[in-house]
């Protein structure tokens with residue numbers, strides 16, 4: 001059985017706090033953009049998708065944070081944040097970043 005998932009982009013070091021903050025919410029508790037499991041008035045979150053069933057798509061236009069760094073993204077469906085997460089690198093010089101961090105592909 002496929003479960004719907006979402007994607008939230010957050011400040012570094014906040015995935016656990018964000019994931020845990022919505023863990024007890026109901027999937028039908030939606031915000032004004034019809035998104036579930038998105039913390040309300042929570043500054044660590046700077047972009048978030050809706051819960052999407054398998055095969056569905058949603059485009060997110062993200063305004064990158066002004067400060068360069070390694071940001072994080074996660075799924076906040078209860079129990080998912082711990083294994084469904086990754087990093088978003090914000091840099092003004094991709095080539096220099098990749099040269100300094102060859103492990104990143």
Ligand SMILES: [Cu+2]
Nearest residue numbers: 005075077080
């Ligand atoms: Cu998920």
